[in-house]
Amino acid sequence: MSTARRIRCWLAPYRVRVALALGLTVTACLLTLAVPLLVRELVDRVVIGEDWRELPLLSGALLLVFAAQAGLNLANALIVGRVGLDVVRDLRHGIYERLQRLGLTYYDRTPTGAIISRMMDDVGAIQGFISGQTVTVLTDLGTTAAIGAVLLWQNGWLALVALTFVPLYLLAYRAFLPRIRANSTAIRSKMDRIFGHLKERIDGVQVIKVHAREQAEEEDFATMLGDAHGPRVREARLGAAFANLSGAISALGTASVFAAGAFEVLHGRMTPGGVVAASTLAGMLFGPIGRLADLAYVFEQAGASVDRLGEILDLRPDIVEPAEPIALGRVSGRVEFDRVGFGYAPGRPVVWDVRLRVEPGTKVALVGPTGCGKSTLLNLLMRFYDPTWGEIRLDGTPIRHVATDDLRRQIGVVLQDPVVFRASLAENIRYGNPGATDAQVEAAARAALVHDFAMELPEGYETLVGEGGRPLSQGQRQRLAIARALCVDPAIVVLDEATSSLDTASESAIQEALANLLRGRTAFIVAHRLTTIVDADLIVVMEGGLVVQKGTHDRLITEPNGLYRRLCARQFGLPEAPAMSGFGPAPARIEPARAIAGTPGVPASTLAREAGPLSIPLPDPIPADVRA
Numbered sequence: 001m002s003t004a005r006r007i008r009c010w011l012a013p014y015r016v017r018v019a020l021a022l023g024l025t026v027t028a029c030l031l032t033l034a035v036p037l038l039v040r041e042l043v044d045r046v047v048i049g050e051d052w053r054e055l056p057l058l059s060g061a062l063l064l065v066f067a068a069q070a071g072l073n074l075a076n077a078l079i080v081g082r083v084g085l086d087v088v089r090d091l092r093h094g095i096y097e098r099l100q101r102l103g104l105t106y107y108d109r110t111p112t113g114a115i116i117s118r119m120m121d122d123v124g125a126i127q128g129f130i131s132g133q134t135v136t137v138l139t140d141l142g143t144t145a146a147i148g149a150v151l152l153w154q155n156g157w158l159a160l161v162a163l164t165f166v167p168l169y170l171l172a173y174r175a176f177l178p179r180i181r182a183n184s185t186a187i188r189s190k191m192d193r194i195f196g197h198l199k200e201r202i203d204g205v206q207v208i209k210v211h212a213r214e215q216a217e218e219e220d221f222a223t224m225l226g227d228a229h230g231p232r233v234r235e236a237r238l239g240a241a242f243a244n245l246s247g248a249i250s251a252l253g254t255a256s257v258f259a260a261g262a263f264e265v266l267h268g269r270m271t272p273g274g275v276v277a278a279s280t281l282a283g284m285l286f287g288p289i290g291r292l293a294d295l296a297y298v299f300e301q302a303g304a305s306v307d308r309l310g311e312i313l314d315l316r317p318d319i320v321e322p323a324e325p326i327a328l329g330r331v332s333g334r335v336e337f338d339r340v341g342f343g344y345a346p347g348r349p350v351v352w353d354v355r356l357r358v359e360p361g362t363k364v365a366l367v368g369p370t371g372c373g374k375s376t377l378l379n380l381l382m383r384f385y386d387p388t389w390g391e392i393r394l395d396g397t398p399i400r401h402v403a404t405d406d407l408r409r410q411i412g413v414v415l416q417d418p419v420v421f422r423a424s425l426a427e428n429i430r431y432g433n434p435g436a437t438d439a440q441v442e443a444a445a446r447a448a449l450v451h452d453f454a455m456e457l458p459e460g461y462e463t464l465v466g467e468g469g470r471p472l473s474q475g476q477r478q479r480l481a482i483a484r485a486l487c488v489d490p491a492i493v494v495l496d497e498a499t500s501s502l503d504t505a506s507e508s509a510i511q512e513a514l515a516n517l518l519r520g521r522t523a524f525i526v527a528h529r530l531t532t533i534v535d536a537d538l539i540v541v542m543e544g545g546l547v548v549q550k551g552t553h554d555r556l557i558t559e560p561n562g563l564y565r566r567l568c569a570r571q572f573g574l575p576e577a578p579a580m581s582g583f584g585p586a587p588a589r590i591e592p593a594r595a596i597a598g599t600p601g602v603p604a605s606t607l608a609r610e611a612g613p614l615s616i617p618l619p620d621p622i623p624a625d626v627r628a
């Protein structure tokens, strides 16, 4: 879509106000036309004809015209300024709405800085253009035509002299505008980098301080600013050169009309007043044309922003909502992966032919080396992406046929890095279920072991948490995320490394909260620490995007050639014996895993003594929930 067409679409809801502003400006323009006529009368009758009686009337009329123009311009500025603000609000809203609807694929490939810079910087540029210029463009075009007509009516020869300068403007446009647009686009993409860098560095401020990199960061940022400064300076130069060139053309045009008029007076074909009027008209003609030149400059600058915003607004979500969605109601939680394959990039699958049937209430653990596709499988279940082939069904219904809102309402998610929004604790808990009553929030909080620490906060559940609010520990944040999931009361729970960044003390509380969340629900658990999943009903072992083993811990641990057994051995701190890596039986090496699995209450120190150094800290004594 062209830039002008896009701006027309954005202005469409405000067409009445834009028309009113246009009307006011046209009236102001018509009044402007009266000025040279009044000046002509003043010169010819009062100055040359020395008829001073006409002076009060003519100068009063001039004053009235100027006052009316000022009033009209003020009203116009108020209307157009408001329209500009309204369009900006609509745009930001439209972009945010689009961002909410877009799938993860968009976020995978778009740097955060590019999104923030569009939302703030580009929208701001458009506001400047719409508030200051849009109506002016249209009225200036009208004014130019009207003044040209009056000039032609007054004196065809002088009109011709004036109009010969118009092609010069066109040449200047052609020379400058593409460079202005290219420069503006370059500035915007540099701003993307600056915004992205800023966000990343603010998020990572702790890492910067830990490594004492403040000075280096300052220098990096200065380099980036310098990088964006060059195009900005070039832009200012281009703008100044363009404005001055068009100003020079205007001055030359007005002077030429005046010279041609003087020539006419000398030959007795015009009165001096007529020349003054014609020169004033010529000046008024070149005024709007010159402004149009300036506008073209601003238009090209804003045009780069319009195009960049258009890129987002034109995007369609890659997850297509079904035309006639099947309503799920409350599901029991039976999940089937039927020959599912998927790749983030075409032709590069990361999960292959996954077949899995999970009965309601089953706890399924996904384990395997890093990058084997565990999280991807969960992303597919939540329909963040659609499988390239195969089908996922929930209670027998293919999830492609279910509205994504409906599907995701069935799933509670707890991730490794819990997100806490800047809001009260209660609002954070009811985020996924805004209609939850206070009693439901408290019940979820109690089950997630949030209630006790909520009671210690100054305003209990109403305490502001998140950015700028009450800081929460990692364990508290994690329990808050569990409470949020509980408040939705989902049929299915997804835990992706939910306990991996916690110390053992926090972990036991989290494990208790998680046990409450998992009770009676189908659960998919990704965990690198195998101690946390040994009691799963089904352990799915993946490697290279394939499911290579399935079964309970007890069964898998006895499979001599199994990857699971090797993972256990490696994780519990044992050197891998040749027999292990060669898939041979190595029961002695598995001993610690067996001990963990089968000996609840054994102090970790004893285990460590027997098994050698453990790579993972174990709770001491070992809690019951690591029993097989």
Ligand SMILES: Nc1ncnc2c1ncn2[C@@H]1O[C@H](COP(=O)(O)OP(=O)(O)OP(=O)(O)O)[C@@H](O)[C@H]1O
Pocket: 108, 344, 345, 350, 368, 369, 370, 371, 372, 373, 374, 375, 376, 377
């Ligand atoms: N958004 C993405 N875009 C492109 N490739 C991705 C994306 N997410 C993951 N991948 C790639 O897909 C493969 C599987 O990743 P996935 O996160 O599913 O593995 P994982 O088993 O969960 O790993 P980990 O245990 O380290 O979290 C990896 O090669 C990874 O680099």
